[in-house]
Amino acid sequence: MSVTTAASAAVPAIQPRRTFAIIAHPDAGKTTLTEKLLLLGGAIHLAGQVKARGERRRARSDWMKIEQDRGISVTTSVMTFDYEDITFNLLDTPGHEDFSEDTYRTLTAVDSAIMVIDAAKGIEAQTRKLFEVCRMRDVPIITFINKMDREARDPFELMDEIADTLALDVAPVSWPVGSGSDFRGCYDLLDNQMLLLEGGGAAGSKKTAIACKGVDDERLAKVMSDEQRAKLAEDVELIEAACPPFDQESYLEGHMTPVYFGSALRDFGVKEVLDGLARFAPSPRPQPADGRTVAPEEDKVTGFVFKVQANMDKNHRDRVAFMRICSGKFRRGMKLRQSRTGKSLAVYNPILFFAQSRELAEEAFPGDIIGVPNHGTLRVGDTLTEGEDIRFTGIPNFAPEILRRVRLDDPMKSKQLRGALEDLAEEGVTQVFRPVLGASWIVGVVGQLQLDVLATRIEVEYNVKAGFEAAPYDTARWIDGDKGEIDRLIEANRGSIAEDRDGAPVFMARNNWELNHIQQTWPDLRFTATRERA
Template identity: 25%
Template sequence: MKNYSTDKIRNIALVGHGGTGKTSLIETMAFNTGLISRMGKVEEGNTVADYHPEETARQSTVHTSLVPIEWEGIKLNLLDTPGFSDFIFEVKGALRVADSCLFVFSAVDGIQVQHEIIWKMTEKSDLPRAVFINKMDRENADYNKLLDELKSRFKANFVPVNFPIGAAQDFKGIVDILEQKAYEFGNDGRPKEIEVPGELKDQLDEYREMLIEAAAESDDELTLKYLEGEELTPEEIKMGLQKTIAAAKAVPVFSGSAIQNIGVYNLDHFLAQYMPAPKCEEGPMAALVFKTLADPYVGRMNFIRVFRGTFKGDTQVYNPNKEKNEKVGQVLYVRGKNSEQTPEVPCGDMAVVVKLTETVSGDTLCDKDHKEQLEGIDFPVPNYTLAIIPKSKNDEDKLGDAIHKLIEEDPSLKMEKNTETKQTLLTGMGEAHLNIVMNKLKNRYGVDVSTEDVKVPYRETIRAKVEAEGKHKKQSGGRGQYGHVYIRFEPLAEGDFEFHEEIFGGAVPKNYFPAVEKGLREAMETGVLAGYPTVGIKATLYDGSYHSVDSSEMAFKIAASLAFKNGIPKAKPVLLEPVMYVEVTVPDEFMGDIMGDFNTKRGRVLGTEQNEDGTTIKAHVPQSEMFKYANDLKSMTQGRGQFKMEFYAYEEVPANIAEKVIAEAKKKGV
């Protein structure tokens, strides 16, 4: 693959809901340029863009894939992105480095959830957009209905560049509005000019007027010329459209069929000629890593977009995120799974750097003498958690290293070892995401795991003040053991534990006080109700006795433990549960469903707040009710909701639930 100057590069992310045909469209575009001699199929797992084992198994995109093609001397860096919410972090990475995006819609299914979500992202950043209405050859395909729906839902200036001739089994070609010509398409995708059908001529005139108006709005001189009724030249129309598209003030709309290769040839031409080239900043080299793959054979692969200067191989760069220098060896141009080495990457282009040691997605790589960090990527916070259990000792030994490698390539994956519940917790974006992670663990790293429900890290505390005796006396020949204490236990308003002493007259020597405190702390690790740690206790040693020969630190430690076990059951012990502060943002129409669901989850709604994304509901909800909330929210809002949560406080568990937890613990022998 040769190098292209910045003005000859187009970085375009293909986005949309799953199943709309993004991968098939890229396959057809690659075929039309001669890169492949036969078009693969998603269901057969042989497309250029979807080549990972998990994509073949699911028959859908999981990883953003980079597929550069050349059209009329222009390099189109096509980024094929996943269309399901569990992989939205891949979309965010692609949008950060793309200079425009192509939304792919199904003419049958219309606007779907991921279209809405991604549209909002691109709207906030004013990213230039285009639309391809795919699957015009399918039954119930309706171009006009979808175009009206787009205008109504997204309130943007959608401007048709072509429109279909017929639909479903009658779909046979397109009318090109710029050229004012109609085309049919052969098996090679090349357009064959035909006469514009008479019944479509009025539609052609209407759409052409819209197109010229959009071009005229880009420039004051063109606007004046248009308003005075003068005809714009083809060059002025092209220049005007380029400007208005780059300013995100018009959205060109195309139609066709990726699988039938109808209309794709014309789409290729327009993307190359009209979509914006990269904007390159002045200054020394700086590139952003937008994706990382931990390839078991090649090693770590960092996908970069160069924003300034020229990125060169066999040199040293600086990572300001990690504050480390990185040695750059090979730099590769990739197309799907195929790669080719390049000595350098010009500004605006994309490539892959292999075997960097510290760098991950979102990091900047810059000139080591000019340390400057680019704006990163706003990756979503994962909130769907499973507990995983290695199936064998061998799996356990390999798990940590394998997960570490997966986290390197996946910024929305987290793992932690919960010291209280002794569980290994894996957190991701949803059920599908974690299923793929576990498949990777097994197939890529040979680590087999099973899952179990996440345990709630309950705590125990007391509600009453009691006094208790603990006496440890043992005589079995030779030196004996003797420790004797009286301890007052009472609820502590703040904090987990406080130890005090009120010993008079040396009833217990001072040198045994630390042993008493240690005995209590160890006893508190296993509560009297269900074996959970005990917190919120003030313990005061106020009396006791000792033996000048037989007393020891161990004896007083045991005596303190006995006092705890004797006293706490009488101090009205209760079970505590973690309660989370939750913020859920949904379109207004789902607000009632969310609040009603919180009531069934023992939640307390704190209030609501209107914002540009709809309504945010704030609530306190027990953690035990939130482990599968990502799935619940997706179901209630058809995937349109989002939430975040953080620990708020421990609160008393209702009696009926506490009884079940305690009974379950006793069944397990706690």
């Protein structure tokens, strides 16, 4: 099978970087794949299985207590590791749809993605949503069809579903032989070798690579039955007739996905996926900003904050801003200009991440993710530069789908509650509104699970017990337009007006009818479901 490659224009200092995310529907095997990639990179020595007990349960990428208790990812983790002279920055994103905003903003900081699909279930709802986010930003995607050691759908059926549902050209670069208990391994279509899973799908299986001259090579007769060889030859013939050859340029443009098959649990196919990232995935890409595009080769340092995490160290009320370096060579101690405020910020203790673990970063290059400790100075969407007044674009707020009034169990802890809500709102997942009339806070979230996580974190991290009760509002919209006109709207509708954590005015609608009515009554104002971060 042929492959077309495209030369990279990146300079040597930028070339050995791959910054990528893993996207998947819950339970597709994302966390298991993450850990096996880290094992390959030498970053960990024992995978912590999410469903295991005790110490082994503590998956390195799922470091929050609620993640360990529930076996789900609810916040983005950053893990840096080296593999074959390339530095990989892996951003493990929440799989649950209630945390899709965190995932969306994380995808603004990556150059490529791995899409994990359950071989028995195919494309699921959250997979489709996350893929659309990648498509909006032309993020190239490698597909890993996981769990081939279990009962699986027909591979051609899965390929057709990816092509039809996601409107992508699919190019298999490996092909499975059997599935479930009959899973024998995969044939490498690019390098003509059989990757044999000795022992089938059983635990402790080993992988052997057998170099071949093609699917008719007699060496395969020693390890496969005649029926398996005939089926493989038939499948490969059909692939060559029906599927386009892998073209790297088309992949980099986001039009084609190379497809790998395997089992992350059995550590089969994982190395091939990582090799594919090293071989095909882009180096740091140019980033869109107001007025121009910032190229990674530029000398001056630029970067943007795509996430703020509160209380990574529970012993200190720390807040760490996750910053993607877009250009230049960052050095510890540099002074950077915060475009939103115009103020300078000296970065004396930048952090390189490994999930919750961290170490000082003496330097960083385009594509790297560093943590900047701060006390509320930096917010999601902030741009930092060596002096240029620019702002990176495409990192929005989203209108919440669920609004709830906060109920404080102990009125004496109102100050602590306010601090907790403001800290956690800085992370960009939960939104906090303060009504113009009334003393109760309103929180906005995308899904019910976020409320459970919020209540747990407030209690565990701030020692404050709070609950949530129904609010008289159905949705929220930011108000934009002439200031005088906004002031008149607020004066006439004070019972429906709140401020977000930045002080921006928000209209709190009780139902769709009221929202449509206010839009018709005030046609010169805009009521928006998203707000670009300042």
